[in-house]
Amino acid sequence: MADGHKKLAWITGGGSGIGKALALALDALDWQVIISGRTEQKLQAVVEKSQQMAYSTLDVTDKEQNQQVFSVLCEQYGLPDLVILNAGDYSPMPVDEFNLDLIYKLNQVNYLGVMNGLAAILPPMKERKSGQILLMSSVAGYRGLPDAAPYGATKAALINFAEALYMPLKEQGVLLRVVNPGFVTTQLTAQNSFKMPAEITTNEAAERIVKALETDSFEITFPKRFTYILKILRALPYRIYFFLISKITGK
Ligand SMILES: NC(=O)c1ccc[n+]([C@@H]2O[C@H](COP(=O)([O-])OP(=O)(O)OC[C@H]3O[C@@H](n4cnc5c(N)ncnc54)[C@H](OP(=O)(O)O)[C@@H]3O)[C@@H](O)[C@H]2O)c1
Numbered sequence: 285m286a287d288g289h290k291k292l293a294w295i296t297g298g299g300s301g302i303g304k305a306l307a308l309a310l311d312a313l314d315w316q317v318i319i320s321g322r323t324e325q326k327l328q329a330v331v332e333k334s335q336q337m338a339y340s341t342l343d344v345t346d347k348e349q350n351q352q353v354f355s356v357l358c359e360q361y362g363l364p365d366l367v368i369l370n371a372g373d374y375s376p377m378p379v380d381e382f383n384l385d386l387i388y389k390l391n392q393v394n395y396l397g398v399m400n401g402l403a404a405i406l407p408p409m410k411e412r413k414s415g416q417i418l419l420m421s422s423v424a425g426y427r428g429l430p431d432a433a434p435y436g437a438t439k440a441a442l443i444n445f446a447e448a449l450y451m452p453l454k455e456q457g458v459l460l461r462v463v464n465p466g467f468v469t470t471q472l473t474a475q476n477s478f479k480m481p482a483e484i485t486t487n488e489a490a491e492r493i494v495k496a497l498e499t500d501s502f503e504i505t506f507p508k509r510f511t512y513i514l515k516i517l518r519a520l521p522y523r524i525y526f527f528l529i530s531k532i533t534g535k
Pocket residue numbers: 296297298299300301302303320321322323324326342343344345370371372373374393397420421422423464465466467468469470471472473
């Protein structure tokens with residue numbers, strides 16, 4: 285940085301998957317990285333790979349805990365340059381198995397968990413008039429997909445929320461962006477029984493995201509060979525979309 289201080293990032297869900305790969309990628313670029321998640325052993329195992337990384341356990345669904353963890357982090361390290369609200373959960377919901385518990389759970393983690401984080405981060409970043417916040421959404425939020433209704437709805441909510449605030453916050457110096465990956469090989473996607481098109485590794489995902497930190501576009505999406513097809517599907521009239529998606533998924 286121009287003033288010589290190490291760039292500081294906070295990543296939720298940093299103990300595994302995309303969050304872990306991101307933490308290690310930023311660490312390799314000499315960022316000071318703090319990771320959070322519920323499982324201490326997973327966080328510890330990531331931190332042990334680095335000289336300087338640190339962790340703080342957090343359940344993002346706990347409103348007060350988000351505030352506490354973030355204020356302790358700020359006291360110890362300062363206000364982050366970058367926050368990646370990446371913690372998330374997923375389970376498919378077969379069309380004939382309406383699962384209210386799953387719907388509540390995914391909303392608590394994927395949507396309200398992100399809101400809990402934002403409530404802590406936004407005020408000080410706005411006051412400082414700088415900072416970048418990435419919300420880990422998904423192309424599953426573009427349009428409804430059979431078997432992914434509870435998950436897709438939470439990701440659609442994140443995209444919509446960030447769309448509403450992108451311009452007003454940008455004017456105040458804070459960059460609120462969404463990351464919409466296609467399929468990435470993690471424990472979450474291991475639950476999918478179908479062949480995932482254009483699947484990429486967590487390291488490839490992290491590389492795309494880190495590269496995009498230099499830009500200020502609203503959306504970071506990859507791999508484009510897959511996500512751009514979904515963008516086209518998103519733009520189609522419902523009748524054509526439903527016809528195609530039911531042909532593609534067989535549902
Ligand atoms: N994999 C994909 O293809 C894909 C595609 C698009 C978007 N995404 C999104 O990418 C993000 C990361 O997912 P991933 O695929 O890398 O799976 P993952 O390895 O399961 O990562 C999710 C992380 O979130 C943490 N987490 C879950 N519930 C939490 C809670 N209540 N409080 C705090 N942390 C919590 C988990 O750690 P603990 O269990 O220890 O808390 C875990 O480390 C998610 O938001 C996911 O929706 C993934």
